[in-house]
Amino acid sequence: MSRPEYLAPPEIFYNEEEARKYxxxxxxIDIQVQMCERAIELLVLPEDQPCYLLDLGCGSGLSGSVLEEQGHHWVGVDIAQAMLDVAVEREVEGDLLLGDMGHGCPFRAGCxxxxxxxxxxxxxxxADKASHKPIQRLYKFFSSLYACLTRSARAVLQFYPENSDQMELVTQQAMRAGFYGGVVVDYPNSTKAKSFS
Structure with a gap:
């Protein structure tokens, strides 16, 4: 099965039909819930209070629902209007924003x-468009994300790199923006379940 990101840009790939199927x-749903629960675990949030969290690429709000169930408040950003429409239909509790992560996170500092x-x-x-430069888009994303987090906050970004070069590209831009830490690989010996955060 071909990776969706090779078939079309996300705002086109996730049309109304694909958003509903997803x-x-x-x-x-099961995979999304498991990965979000793992991300929350890696955030190491305080147990005695609800937190204000950002869900990047929130889609139809599946991860946001997990955040809600754990007592947190959230804001979700996604580039696909059809996915956000499904989130509204599902009556998720988070606030939703249509936006391209590559343009940065449009939130005030430290919120x-x-x-x-x-x-x-x-x-x-x-690079889905001639104007898209992955290095610049990743740096804009990471630098604006870094700015909108409190100084003690963590970001856990689960993704599927195509190869080690992509992993290096992402890591370099995150560190250049001020992040430190590393990459957690869950199920490293599995071809299907292997997950990078």
Whole structure:
């Protein structure tokens, strides 16, 4: 099966039909829930209070629903209007914003206690338009994300790099923007379940 990011830009690939299929697929829902729960675990949030979190590439709000269930407040950003329309139909509790992660995170400084992104970051590694330069888009994304997080906050971005060069590109731009840490690989010996955060 071809990777969706090679078939079309996300705002075109996730049309109304694909958005509904994605949100109704029990396998995708289960995977999304598991990956979001793992991301929350890696955020190491305080247990005694709700946090204000950012969900990048929030799609139809599947991850946001997990954040809600754990008592957190969230804002979701996605480039695909059809996915956000499904999130509205699902009556998710988070605030939703139509936006391109490659243009940066349009939020005031230090307002989020953490950020998650499930299966969205790899889209920034592609040049879908002549004006798209992956290095610049990744740096804009990471530098604006860094700015809108509190100084003690973490960002956990689960993604599927195509190869080690893509992994290096993402890591370099994150560190250049001020992030430190590393890459967590869950299920490293599995071809299907292997996941990078």
């Amino acid at each position: 949100t109704q697929n029990s396998r995708i 989020f206690d953490g950020a998650v992104s499930i299966s969205a970051l790899q889209w920034l590694c592609n």
